[in-house]
Amino acid sequence: MLLETSRLRLRRFLPGDAPVLAAYRSDLAVARYQGWTAPVSLSAAASLVREFAEGDPGRPGWFQYAIELKDDGALLGDVGVNLHDNRMQAELGFTLAADRQGQGYASEAVRVVLDDLFTRGVRRVSAECDARNVRSARLLERVGFVQEGRRPEFTWIKGEWTDDLLFGLLATQWGET
Secondary structure (H helix, E strand, O other): OOEEOOOEEEEOOOHHHHHHHHHHHHOHHHHOOOOOOOOOOHHHHHHHHHHHHOOOOOOOEEEEEEEEEOOOOOEEEEEEEEEOOOOOEEEEEEEEOHHHOOOOHHHHHHHHHHHHHHHOOOOEEEEEEEOOOHHHHHHHHHOOOEEEEEEEEEEEEOOEEEEEEEEEEEOOOOOOO
């Protein structure tokens, strides 16, 4: 279970990833639009890493890929895939360390995950993000997702109501971008 691009390796999480996971998920700018609350302690990160490592990308449910640079093995972030019970639909999410954003790594990682999903017979991948998270919305559109809707004041998170943007990508659309 390994996905690769020219610059990245997407792999299973390892115990040694916990300190870096704790660091980037504790960054307030990274956590702002996410469902967790920063800071993330080292013990909480170690527990997450153990949970992530037990996942299976071929089984229904969430699987979290660790994103690392091929040249030095540095952990940059993660991509999560929630495979539906029917194995024909999936939901996708991503997180990247703040100092690694803006360099195309997230787009590259999302593309290789999408390619793998569609190659395995998934017909539809969905994603959603906080409407204020313009960079994530743009990334989704850049890799081929289509905005399918907006749910005003749909999510109560971190003490406020937020609008959700809904995105979808069909296997038949993959490769058109």
